[in-house]
Amino acid sequence: MVDKIRAPKSFDLLAQRLREAILSGEIAEGDSLPPERELVEQTGLTRGSVREALKQLSAEGLVQTRPGRFGGNTVTLPGKDIMTNSLNQFVRGRRMPLRTLNETREVLEPALARLAAVHRTEDDLARIRRLHDDLVAASGDFHQFSRVNVKWHNAVAAASGNDVLSAVLEALSFGVTVSTTVDAYDTEDTRQQVIRVHSKIVEAIEQHDGERAERHMRQHLGATHARVAGTKSADVPLSSPSAVENV
Known part of the structure; x- marks a missing residue:
């Protein structure tokens, strides 16, 4: 036939x-x-x-x-936004749970922090520092803190100089927001812990210490995702309104 x-x-x-x-x-x-x-x-x-x-x-x-x-x-040639939008739609359309995105971040972000320490420019460092200062200023505002936190993580990714990897992280940004708007993050103590580890990552990036930047980022994400793991948010598909209402 x-x-x-x-x-x-x-x-x-x-x-x-x-x-x-x-x-x-x-x-x-x-x-x-x-x-x-x-x-x-x-x-x-x-x-x-x-x-x-x-x-x-x-x-x-x-x-x-x-x-x-x-x-x-x-x-024209495709910009990073084309890849970011496509991956974002894939994740949302497939209703990926937050746990899947957190696992992806645990693989991706420590490597991005290492690359940022190696390849960052003075402009990159200035932006990361500025966002860190904004994070400190927002420590008393739960939702503003989360929004600035996403920008900080994306700035570290952009400083890596790897457009492919940073585009992937940007596509997961709404998942980062969901991770940090669970009840476990709605405390001043938790946000202060985040600020402290962020400052260590900033310092390592400033000193071009890739190994230290990678280690602190891995510890940071491990602690973040441990807070989320025991909540209902971990298994909420990210296309649902409850998962993205604060994004």
């Missing part, structure tokens, strides 16, 4: 050709694609097929379309 043969649609073929040319560097970022009329003439496709292909590329972040007489289609 022979299965049905499904020929690819013409606009998919055009999108694939243009996509490959962009990703391979044959068409450079900032270059303008030919006008729709020329693409119709060059490919023999209908104008509708050409527009559908360009629409696909625009959704993928590979083409920026500007309408109007002086508009057109300019080649």
